[in-house]
Amino acid sequence: MTKRVGMEVSIAVAEMVKMADVDVVAVYPITPQTHIVEHLAELVADGELDAEYIPVESEHSAMSACLGSSAAGARTFTATASQGLELMHEVLYVASGMRLPIVMTVANRALSAPLSIWGDHSDVMAVRDTGWIQIFNENGQDVIDNTICAFRIAEHRDVLLPVMVHMDGFHLSHVIEPMFFPEEAQVKAFIPPNNYPLPLHPSKPVAMGDFAPPFIYTEARWAQEENLRKSKETILAVWDAFAKEFGRQYKPVESYRTEGAKTLLFTMGSFSETAMTAIDKLRDEGLNVGLVRLRLWRPFPFEELREAVKGAETLIVLDRALSTGGPGGPVCSEIRSALYNENPRPKIVSFVGGLGGRDITIAGFEEIVKRGMALAVKGSGKEFEIFGVRE
Amino acid sequence: MENLNVYAPRLIPKEEAFAPGHRACIGCGEVLAVRLATKAMGKNVVVVNATGCMEIIASQIPNTSWNVPWIHTLFENTAAVASGVESGLKAMMRKGRIPQEEINVAAIAGDGATLDIGLQALSGAMERGHKFLYICFDNEAYMNTGVQRSSSTPFGATTTTSPSGKQSQGQFSWKKDMPAIAVAHNIPYVATACPSYPFDMMDKVKKAMNVQGPSYIQIFSVCPTGWRCAGDLTVRLGRLAVETGVFPLYEVENGKYKMSMDVPKLKPLTDYTKLQGRFRHLTPETLSQIEAKVVEKYNEIKAKANGEVCA
Ligand SMILES: Cc1ncc(C[n+]2csc(CCOP(=O)(O)OP(=O)(O)O)c2C)c(N)n1
Ligand code: SF4
Ligand SMILES: [Mg+2]
Numbered sequence: 293m294t295k296r297v298g299m300e301v302s303i304a305v306a307e308m309v310k311m312a313d314v315d316v317v318a319v320y321p322i323t324p325q326t327h328i329v330e331h332l333a334e335l336v337a338d339g340e341l342d343a344e345y346i347p348v349e350s351e352h353s354a355m356s357a358c359l360g361s362s363a364a365g366a367r368t369f370t371a372t373a374s375q376g377l378e379l380m381h382e383v384l385y386v387a388s389g390m391r392l393p394i395v396m397t398v399a400n401r402a403l404s405a406p407l408s409i410w411g412d413h414s415d416v417m418a419v420r421d422t423g424w425i426q427i428f429n430e431n432g433q434d435v436i437d438n439t440i441c442a443f444r445i446a447e448h449r450d451v452l453l454p455v456m457v458h459m460d461g462f463h464l465s466h467v468i469e470p471m472f473f474p475e476e477a478q479v480k481a482f483i484p485p486n487n488y489p490l491p492l493h494p495s496k497p498v499a500m501g502d503f504a505p506p507f508i509y510t511e512a513r514w515a516q517e518e519n520l521r522k523s524k525e526t527i528l529a530v531w532d533a534f535a536k537e538f539g540r541q542y543k544p545v546e547s548y549r550t551e552g553a554k555t556l557l558f559t560m561g562s563f564s565e566t567a568m569t570a571i572d573k574l575r576d577e578g579l580n581v582g583l584v585r586l587r588l589w590r591p592f593p594f595e596e597l598r599e600a601v602k603g604a605e606t607l608i609v610l611d612r613a614l615s616t617g618g619p620g621g622p623v624c625s626e627i628r629s630a631l632y633n634e635n636p637r638p639k640i641v642s643f644v645g646g647l648g649g650r651d652i653t654i655a656g657f658e659e660i661v662k663r664g665m666a667l668a669v670k671g672s673g674k675e676f677e678i679f680g681v682r683e
Numbered sequence: 684m685e686n687l688n689v690y691a692p693r694l695i696p697k698e699e700a701f702a703p704g705h706r707a708c709i710g711c712g713e714v715l716a717v718r719l720a721t722k723a724m725g726k727n728v729v730v731v732n733a734t735g736c737m738e739i740i741a742s743q744i745p746n747t748s749w750n751v752p753w754i755h756t757l758f759e760n761t762a763a764v765a766s767g768v769e770s771g772l773k774a775m776m777r778k779g780r781i782p783q784e785e786i787n788v789a790a791i792a793g794d795g796a797t798l799d800i801g802l803q804a805l806s807g808a809m810e811r812g813h814k815f816l817y818i819c820f821d822n823e824a825y826m827n828t829g830v831q832r833s834s835s836t837p838f839g840a841t842t843t844t845s846p847s848g849k850q851s852q853g854q855f856s857w858k859k860d861m862p863a864i865a866v867a868h869n870i871p872y873v874a875t876a877c878p879s880y881p882f883d884m885m886d887k888v889k890k891a892m893n894v895q896g897p898s899y900i901q902i903f904s905v906c907p908t909g910w911r912c913a914g915d916l917t918v919r920l921g922r923l924a925v926e927t928g929v930f931p932l933y934e935v936e937n938g939k940y941k942m943s944m945d946v947p948k949l950k951p952l953t954d955y956t957k958l959q960g961r962f963r964h965l966t967p968e969t970l971s972q973i974e975a976k977v978v979e980k981y982n983e984i985k986a987k988a989n990g991e992v993c994a
Contacts (some may be wrong), residue, residue, distance in 0.1 A: 315774035318767060342778055344770035348763060349807030356760035356804065360731065360767025363754055366775050368767075386756045485780070492729045492752040492768060494786060501732075501755035502742040512744075 294472040294538065301432035302327035302465045304473075305371070305397050305457075308439040310341040311479035312395075315366035315486075318346040318357035322376040323409045324461035325399040329371055351376035355383035355394075362392040363500055365491030367443065370394065373461055374401035377415045381422070387454040388423030389516060390500060393446035393488070394454040396424075397439065400561065400612075401461040402648040410649020411461035413561065413613040416589070417622045423516055425455040425523055426589040430564045432469035434587075435459045437540055440474070443483045445530050451523045452489075458589070460562040460612075462649060474538060482537055524591050544593035545600045549575060550582030555668075556601060556638075557661055558609040560586045560623055563646060567610075570657030581661055586623065594630050601631065606639045608664030610657075610679070612646040620644055620676025639668040645679030656680065694882060696722050702748045705741040710914025712905030712921060713737055713820045716878040717791065720818060720902070723888035724789055726751060729772075731765040733792035733801065734758035736827045736906075737820060759800035762808035762817060765790035769813045787892045788815040794835035795825040797901075798861050809868040809897045816891045816898045819861065822906035830909040834859040837929070838973055840961040842909070847964040857976065865899035866935050872898035873935040874943075879921030883932065883943055890934075903930045911960025923955040928981035933988060940988040952977060 299307075305328050309317070317336070319329040335341040344361075348354045354370050362368040372380065377398060387394050400416055402408035416426070425445060429435045435457065442455040459465055474482075490498045504512050524544070535541035548568050550556060559567045564585040571583045584600050584607075586593075601607060611621025619625040624642035631637055641664040646652050652660075660679055667677070700721035707714035717737055721730070732738045732755040741748035742755060756764050769788045775781045790808075792801060797819040805817060824842050825831040832845040836854045841847045845854040865873045871894040876884035884902065891898035903924055905917040912920060924930040927950045932943035952974040956962035965973075 315778065315780070316767065316770050318770070342774070344774040346766060346770050346811065348766075349803060349810075352760060353763035353766075353804045353807055356756065356763035357767030357770065359756050359760075360754070360764040360769075361771030361774075362767075364729070364768045364771035364775070365781070366771030368771070382757060383760065390756070492754055493772075493781070494727045494729070494752055497750060497752045499742060499747040499749050499753045502744045502747060503739060503755075504744050508744050 294474050296470055297473045298468055298470050300327060300466065300468050301435055301459065302399070303331050304432060304436045304471055305439055306331035306335060307473070308436045308479070309369050310335050311474070311476045312367065312440065312443045312483055313480060314341070314343050314369045316344045316346065316358070316361035316368045317370065318348050318354045318361065318368070319370050320348050320351045320354045320372070320376060322351070322373050324401060324411070324465040325371045325373045325376070325397070327465065328397055328399070351379040352383060355380040355387065358394045359383065359387060359390065359392055362394050362488070363390070363492050365486065365488040365493070367447070367486045368394045369396070371397040371399070373399040374403055374415045377419055378403065381419060384419055384422035384424060391452040392454060393452050393486070395439070395442045395446055395457065396454065397457050397459065399461045399465040400458055408648035411463050412647045412649070413611070416458060417613040417615070420590070420622065423453070423520060424590060425453050425520070425527065426458060427455065428458045428560045428587050428589055429464065430562055430585065432464065432467070432471045433540070434542070435464060436471055437534065437538065438542065440479055440482060441530050441534050441542070445523070445527055447486045447488070448526045448530070449489070451526050453520060453523055458561065463562040478537065482534070521591050524588070524593065527588065542587060543596070544588035545596040546585045546587055547600055548583040548585070550584065550600070553580050553582030554604060555579070555581045555606040555608065555661065555665055556604045557581065557583050557657070558586065558607060558623070558627065559583065560589065561612065563610065563612070563652060566652065566654055567657045570654045570661065573654065574658060574661055579661070592626060592630070597627065597630055598634060601638060604638050606641065606665060606668040608641045608643065608661060610643045610645060610660060614644050614647065624676065641667045642676035643679050644676055650680060652679065695719070695885070700724065700726070700749070700751045701741070702750060704746070705748045706743070707736070707740040708908045708914070710907040710917045712878060712917045713822050714740065715917065716820055716884065716902045716904050719878055719881050719885055720888050721751065723885035724787065724892060727785060728787045728789055729754070729768050731761050731768060731788065731790045733761040733796035734827070735793035735796055737791060737793070739827055758796055760804050761790045761792045761796060761801055762805040765815045765817070766808045766811065766813040769815050790815060790817045792819055793826070794819055794821040794823060795833040798834045798859050806868065809865065809870050809899070812896050814896055816888070816900070819899070819901045820904045821901050822904040822909060824906070824909050826906050826909045835861065838976070839965050839969055841964060842961070852969055853961070853964065862899070862901055862935070866938065868897070869938065870897040870899060871895065871937055874900045875903070875930065875932050876900055877903040877921040877925060877930060877932065879918045879925070880932065887934065912958050916958055920955065920958060923950065926950045927952050927955045928977050929955055931981050931984050933984055940984065942985060942988045949978060949981065
C-alpha cells in the first residue's frame with residue numbers, strides 16, 4: 293500500500309526514478325535541479341539503483357548521451373533547469389524528432405541576464421516548440437505521480453516521445469512536503485518494461501537520423517505533429533489508469549470552484565495552490581470567480597480548454613514568463629488564439645508576474661483578479677499587465 | 684599481382700558495411716577511409732556519426748549506405764551520443780534485458796566536429812573512460828559546408844574563410860595537435876592513420892576496438908574538392924603527406940609512442956604542396972618556413988617514440 297512520507301520533492305523525484313528502474317541517468321548539475329541528480333548519484337553509489345550514471349561535462353552532452361542510450365533501448369532519465377535547458381535546446385528537437393522516450397524533470401528557473409537562480413517559466417517557454425510532451429505540476433504529489441506516469445506515456449508504443457515533467461524551482465524543488473509514496477512493486481507493475489521497437493543493435497541494423505530533402509521533410513514534420521497531438525489519448529488513458537491504481541486523477545485542464553463563475557483565473561505550476569486560497573477568499577466576498585489550472589502544456593489541450601471556459605465572460609491569465617517585445621504572457625497568447633474563434637468569446641486579460649522567484653501572495657492574487665475584472669470592462673489598451681513591478 | 688590476388692581477400696573482408704551508391708565526390712579519401720575502417724570494425728558495432736560530409740553523402744532518405752546500426756544526431760555531440768549508446772547497452776546487458784555480448788561503439792566525425800565544435804564532448808567522453816572508438820576523419824577543413832577553415836587546416840592553406848589575398852597568406856594558424864590532446868587524456872590507445880596505408884589503418888582500427896576504454900584514431904583523409912587537386916591523386920597525396928612528414932603515422936599505447944613506419948629521409952614539402960591548389964599562392968619563403976615547422980614537429984614525435992618503429 294502507499295504510505296505517507298514527508299520529504300523534499302527533489303529527493304522524492306529521484307526515489308521515483310529509482311522505482312522506475314531506469315537504465316541510464318545522464319546529468320549535469322544546475323540549481324535548482326541539483327538535489328535530484330545528487331540523490332540519484334547516491335542511489336547508484338549505494339547499489340539501490342542499478343543504472344549507468346553518466347556525469348557528463350555539459351547539458352548539451354547530457355541530452356546527447358540520453359539520445360544514444362534511449363536509441364539503444366535503455367530507459368533514460370535526466371533533469372535540468374534554466375541555462376541547462378537552453379544549452380540542450382537543439383538536442384531537444386532531435387529527441388522528439390527521432391521519437392526517443394526520454395523522461396526529464398525540469399526545475400523551472402529564470403534565464404540570464406541578469407543571472408537569477410530562482411523560479412519562473414522563462415526556460416520552459418523557450419523550449420515550447422521542441423516537440424516534447426510537457427506536464428506542469430502544482431505540488432510534490434503531482435510531481436512524483438507524473439514522474440511515474442511520464443515513463444509509461446513516453447515509452448508507450450503509440451507515443452514514443454520524450455516527456456518533460458515541470459516543477460517550479462525552489463517553490464517545489466526545495467520544499468519538504470507530505471506525499472503518498474507508492475510501493476516499488478506497484479510502480480514496476482504500472483510501468484511495463486521499455487520495449488523500444490527498433491533499438492540500435494547489431495542483430496538488426498537500423499539507420500537513425502538520416503537527412504531529409506525537401507520532398508520528405510514536410511511529411512516527417514507532419515507525422516511528428518500528428519503523433520504529438522494523438523499522444524493526448526494515451527496521456528489521458530495513463531492518467532485514468534493511474535487514478536485506478538493510485539486513486540489520484542490528473543487532467544489536462546483542471547478546474548477549481550468554476551461552477552457558475554463568470555471570471556476565471558488561469559495559472560500553471562506551483563502558484564495554483566496559492567491562487568486557490570485567493571479564490572476561496574474572493575468567493576467568500578461574493579465574487580463569482582473560479583480557477584483553471586493548465587496541467588498539460590504540450591500537446592496543448594484545446595478541447596478541454598474550450599470546455600473549461602464555457603460560460604465565463606472574463607479570463608485572467610497569469611504568466612510566469614515574458615515574451616519580450618511580443619504579446620507578453622506566452623500562455624495567455626496561446627489561450628487567446630485557442631479561443632479567438634469561439635462565440636461567445638470571453639474577454640482575456642494578460643498578467644505577467646512571479647518572475648525570477650518573486651512571490652505572489654494570496655493578497656496578490658486577489659488584486660490580480662480584481663484588477664483583471666476592472667480591465668476587462670474598461671480595457672487597458674496594453675497587450676499585458678506586469679504585476680508587482682516597481683517602476 | 685598474383686600474390687595480391689591470393690592475399691588481399693584474406694586481409695580485407697569482402698562484405699561491405701558501407702555500401703556503394705553514396706554521393707561522395709570522385710576520389711574522396713574520407714569515404715575510402717570509412718569503407719576500410721568499417722570493414723575492420725566487423726559486424727558487432729554501433730556507429731555514431733557526426734554531421735558532416737560522411738553523414739550527408741550516405742544517408743539521404745530513403746537510402747543509406749550503412750549496413751551496420753548507425754545513428755546521426757548533430758554536429759558537435761557525437762562522443763556524448765556514443766557514451767550514451769555504450770552506457771545504455773552496458774546497463775541493459777548487466778540487468779539481463781538484452782543478451783550479454785561484445786558490442787563495440789564507434790564514433791566517427793570530421794576534423795571540424797572533433798577539433799573544434801565537438802572537442803568538449805569528446806574530452807568529456809574520453810575522461811569518463813567509456814569503452815568506445817572515436818575516429819576523426821581529418822580532411823583539414825569543414826568540407827560539408829563548402830571548405831571553411833578548421834583548427835586542423837594547415838598553415839597557409841586557402842579555404843573559403845581563410846582566403847589568401849593581399850593581406851593574407853591563407854590559414855593563419857598552425858594545425859592543432861589533436862592526437863596529443865587525446866594522449867593527454869591518458870586513454871589506452873591513440874593513433875594516426877591514412878587509407879593510403881590500408882593495412883596499417885585497419886590494424887589500428889582493430890586494435891583500438893579491443894582496448895578497454897576510449898581510443899582515438901585520426902585518419903588523414905584527402906579531399907580533392909576542398910584541396911583543389913585531381914581526384915586520382917588521393918592515395919598518392921596520402922603517401923606524400925606521410926613521406927614529407929606532414930602527417931606522421933604513429934601509435935600511442937598507454938602513453939607510449941611508437942612510429943608506425945620509418946621515413947629515413949623526409950621528402951621535400953613541395954612534392955606534396957605543389958599538387959594542391961590550396962597551397963598554390965604560397966611563396967618559396969613561406970613554404971620553407973612551413974617545411975621547417977613540419978620537420979620540427981616530425982622530429983618531436985620521433986623523439987617521443989625514442990626511435991622505436993613498428994616492425
Ligand atoms: C551547431 C552547428 N553548427 C554548424 C553546423 C554546420 N555544419 C555542418 S557540417 C559542418 C562542417 C563539417 O566539417 P567536418 O567536421 O570537418 O566534416 P567534413 O564535412 O569536412 O567531413 C558544419 C560547419 C551544424 N550542422 N551545426
Ligand atoms: S567534399 Fe571532400 S570530403 Fe566531402 S565528399 Fe567531397 S571529397 Fe569527400
Ligand atoms: Mg573536415
